[in-house]
Every structure is written in structure tokens, then in C-alpha cells.
Amino acid sequence: MAQVKVTSAEVARLAGVSQSAVSRVFTPGASASKKTVQKVREAADKLGYRPNVLARAMVSGKSRIIGLVVAYLENQFYPVALELLSNALQARGYHILIFTAPNSTDGIDGVMQDLMDYQVDGIIAASVSMSSDLARRARQAGIPVVLFNRGQDGPGLSNVTSANHAGGRRVAQFLLAGGHRRIAHVAGWQGSSTGRDRQAGFLSAMDEAGQRPFALVDGMYNRKVAAQSTRLLCSGSARPDAIFVGNDHMAFAVIDTLRAMRLEPGQDISVVGYDDVPMACWGAYDLTTLRQPVNRMVDATVSILLDQIETGESRPARIEIEGELILRGSARIPEGWT
Amino acid sequence: MAQVKVTSAEVARLAGVSQSAVSRVFTPGASASKKTVQKVREAADKLGYRPNVLARAMVSGKSRIIGLVVAYLENQFYPVALELLSNALQARGYHILIFTAPNSTDGIDGVMQDLMDYQVDGIIAASVSMSSDLARRARQAGIPVVLFNRGQDGPGLSNVTSANHAGGRRVAQFLLAGGHRRIAHVAGWQGSSTGRDRQAGFLSAMDEAGQRPFALVDGMYNRKVAAQSTRLLCSGSARPDAIFVGNDHMAFAVIDTLRAMRLEPGQDISVVGYDDVPMACWGAYDLTTLRQPVNRMVDATVSILLDQIETGESRPARIEIEGELILRGSARIPEGWT
DNA sequence: CTGAAAGCGCTTACAG
DNA sequence: CTGAAAGCGCTTACAG
Known part of the structure; x- marks a missing residue:
């Protein structure tokens, strides 16, 4: 009993x-x-x-808890990542303590402090930035941190992203090869490294081809902003013949908006997204997009983090994983494109 | 320093x-x-x-950690709930330790054991069932459990659901009032209380109207199964004039499939979902659906749980929250319907 | 291999 | 209000 x-x-x-x-x-x-x-x-x-795991944690100094900071759960990319992360960690005997983050930098700092109070063994920060002060504190407390899907300019945190600059280039090349000459970019949030890198890659390839974008707007990773931008872009007499959207989440809004204006993606205008979330292949959208290999990003994140935890070694690692352009129906495919 | x-x-x-x-x-x-x-x-x-929160937890016996068991993160309903749950709990000084669940009952039991090892103050189990043995153990350990979006036949666990039976009835009445006479039901998983209750409600209202469903299949809360069922249902010479789908997640697959067969929801056939996830109002689907009021479900869950934690009182509460039919374009609206 | 003892970082009666 | 002390449930040297 x-x-x-x-x-x-x-x-x-x-x-x-x-x-x-x-x-x-x-x-x-x-x-x-x-x-x-x-x-x-x-x-x-x-x-x-x-x-009692807590008692064990106290004496051993290892809680086997990983703090996970997330935001943007409406963007399907993150629930998927969360699930994979949790599974991978559970399989290795760790568990996730979850913190939903405010999107401001100082909001994040408060959350991080909370996290450290729980004596987490490591921290994964998904889609958030972090002040360099905070990064230093974590380092001093000996808690490894890895940024998931976000770069870091400042001090030495580990981070895992996909090759966003290369991805942006690839999309530009694809669209150009398809004969588009009025390409607009509804960019990812320019306050984030992913948004900036994709845009920079896109612009650099455009530039090399001697092209200028038809328009460039910050979609803020926000559906409403993306929809409104699309309406503006397409209501004038001259409208774009292609739109590169900073992520799939916004691209869906762009497509909905275009259809409301009687423009069919893939016929009247090409639309390309970024991420390849599961929904991208659903019939209603059939979205051509640059895939972020979330499995491999998760694997890299987990192995970097656990490695640092287990060895005590904390040399920051920066992993960039190559993405692939997934061809579907929302954008014209250049002849002979591979 | x-x-x-x-x-x-x-x-x-x-x-x-x-x-x-x-x-x-x-x-x-x-x-x-x-x-x-x-x-x-x-x-x-x-x-x-x-x-040190862990040390405090050990002596006080209160970890301020809530264990959350989730599955089905692909279904947008759950990420949304997760975020709301996390915010509500964070605001009250609690944090969520997350466990991704296998969908079998004995899988869940192992997970629960893990959870209890962490000395969580309470457990929220979203969309999973639990053996009565496990329920008893949690009760014995003095850990309050509340089932989120799932009923319980057996022993006394608290649970919060929407009024699924009433919701199923409502949908049937709506479809009948719209003049449909060949109504199929792609049901939610019949291994879950939500799936069963919605179906039972639907059938009872049909029965009262002297109607039999055109067809009844278990969609298993799975897109593939739902899509395939739709194909089968609609490929014969006689096809349904309406489909009530057990949740929105499957309904999107049903709509994609119908369109692939050149049937437009809202014109050629009516489709009604269940949940009202954010995506349901996106242009591509514009889905008529029975809303589960996730905010209120979350509030109820949190207040029941914290109440039990703080008072030590563990009389199981069963909350059922009324849902509302949200009218959109995917189903014909009866004249004069309110 | 095994037990007695110290200690992890706190909270909480208990005296003063 | 405040300090000394016990104790939360473990792990881990240290002797044997």
C-alpha cells in the first residue's frame, strides 16, 4: 500500500x-x-x-530541468519545435520548464532571472533576443544558454539557426529565374536576426542581378501587418509580380489577402514563404517556401546544450543549418530549375 | 559583483x-x-x-511547479491553450513543467510517475485520459489533478470541458434547419470523451428530428484519416450534403479534400467544425464551427487547480463551459437562424 | 559492499 | 524583531 x-x-x-x-x-x-x-x-x-528529484537536485547541483523560453506560439513553427525539443530532452532524462516570453528585451530579462531561480541546468531561448548583461549573468552562474532560431551579435552565447542569409539569396534567385521583375519583400521583423538576415540575403542576390525590389516592408512577423501591406502593395495600378514573405505564418495571411483581391498565387502572382511549417503543404495554401530543417535544428540545440552541461565546457557554438527550397504551387517554377 | x-x-x-x-x-x-x-x-x-527555489521547495513542500501533460500540439487548439495556461500560471507565481505524452493510457501513466517525482504541486492533463490507478496515486500523494478538455468516467478527478454533448446537438440542429438531409459525421476519436460526447449529442438531435446520419466514421482526430474518409464519402454517386467534423484540425483536411474534388464548402456542401481555433477564421477556410471558449476553460482550470493546492481541499470539480456556434462561410445558413 | 555523518540551501518553530 | 538550531530528503566522501 x-x-x-x-x-x-x-x-x-x-x-x-x-x-x-x-x-x-x-x-x-x-x-x-x-x-x-x-x-x-x-x-x-x-x-x-x-x-525525490528536488532533494537529489539540491545535493547534486543538477536539476535535470531545462528552461525553455518561447514566444509566438501562434506561429506553427514553434509548437512543432517545442514538441521535438521536449521529446528529445525527455529521452535524455531532462524536462522542460516553460516560460512564455514577453517580446521585449527587458521582459525577457525578468523571465531569465526567474528561470535561474529554479536552478535549471541549461536554457533554450526560442525566438527571443537577450541583453548582453543577462547573457553574462547566465555565464557567470555557469548555466549554458542556447539561442534557438535567433542569432546574437553581442557576447558569446551559443545559437542555432538555419542559413538565413543563404536562404534569402536562394529565394531571390528562384524568383528572378522565374522571370519576375517586380519582386516585393514583406520582410520578417527587422528587430530580429532572422528577419534581417533573410532580407539581407534577398537584397544581395537582387543586387547582384542588377535588380531592385519592387517594395520592401517590415511585416513584423505579424499577420495583420502582412495583410495590410499586401493590400497596399496590390491596390495601386502597378503591382508586384512576386512577393517574398519573411515567414510562412505571414505568407498565409498574404495569400488570403491576395485571394480576397481576386489574385491567385501561382498564377497571377508568385508567393514564397519561409519555414515550411506543416500547414504549408495543406491544400488551401500549397506554399512554395524555404524549409528550415527543424529536426536538425532541434538535434543541434539539444546536443550543444547537453554537451555543455555534461562537460562544463562552455565555449559558445554557432550552428547554421542549410535550408532547402520546397517547390509547390504558390510560385511559378522557372523552366529547368533544379 | x-x-x-x-x-x-x-x-x-x-x-x-x-x-x-x-x-x-x-x-x-x-x-x-x-x-x-x-x-x-x-x-x-x-x-x-x-x-534557491529548489531549496525552498524542499523545506516548504511547495515547488510552485505545475506539471502539464500535452499531446496533439499540431492541433492549434493546444498551443493556444498552452500559452494561455502558462501566462495565467506565471502571473500567479507558478511555472509549467512540460511533458509530451504518448497517446496510450499506459504511456501516460509513466509520464505521470515522472511528474510526481518532481514534486509538482499540481497536474494539468490536456487531452489525455488516465488510468484510475494513476488517478488514485495522485490523490494519495495529495497532488491535485485537473483534466483539461477531457472527461473522466472513473474516479474523482476534476475536469474542465466545453459542453460537448450540447455542442453536437447544436450543430445537428443547425444543419437540419439549413435543409440538409444527408449529413455525415466525421467524428472525433471515439476513444476520447470529447469525440464520443460530440457524436452522441449530434445523434440525439438527429434522432429527435427523425433523421439518420448519412454516414458515421471515426476520424481519429487525424488529418489523414479525415481526408481519406472524405474521399470515400464523396466519391460515390450519392454523397452527403453536409459534413459535421469532430474538430477544426480535421475539418481543414476535409475542406482541402473537398476542393481537390471540385466541391466548394458553403456552396456544394456544408462543413462544420469544432473548436474555433484561430486558423478557422483565416480566409482560406472561413470555417463555421462550434467554439470552445478556451479562455474560460483555461481560467476555470487554473482556478480549480490553485484552489485545491492552496486549500488542500480536493473535492473534484467538474466544469462544463457552454460553447457558441460561430457562423462563417463553410456552411449554408438557415433563413432566420439566430 | 556498507553505515554513520556531513552537507546541499533553505524555512520555521523556539527562545529570548 | 532576531539568532541558534533542527530538519526538508537526498548524495557522497570517509572509514571500516
């Missing part, structure tokens, strides 16, 4: 061994005789004993 | 007070003289001290 919160001392008493012996039986790298192990397991089962 | 992991003893030394005094200054209901408070705060600031 299990009872309320059994302790190792009670198990020890029932098993007729010391409390240390019980602890050893439940400690992975233990040393205990078969006889002891058996007696203890039996007693533990009878009482329904399980070690 | 902050240094690595400052303790209350170090603050005490610098401030020239006892370690207990430091603790009191950082304990909400403390009693300390202004002088002490000031000296301690000063010293703490200088050293960058913050109480």
Missing part, C-alpha cells in the same frame, strides 16, 4: 538497511550487493517509494 | 545578520525591522543573491 510521500529512510527501515544503501540502489552508478538491491527494491515497491 | 551561486549565508555575513534574518527578508509573510531589511537588500544586491 502506497502512502503519502515515502522517504528513503522509511524504505531503509523496512528493508533493514541504512538509508545510504537505499540511496545507492537508486543512484545509477551505484555499488550495492545483489542482496541489498533486492531487499531495497522489494521494500520500495511495497511502499511505492520514488526518489 | 555577482558571483557563482550566492547563498543566504554569504549575504548574512556581508549584512552582519543571521542567515534566518536573510531568509525572512525574502519570505513574503516575513517579519523584519526596516533596518534589517535594508541591510540585507543591500548585501543581496551587491552579491546578486536570489533564493
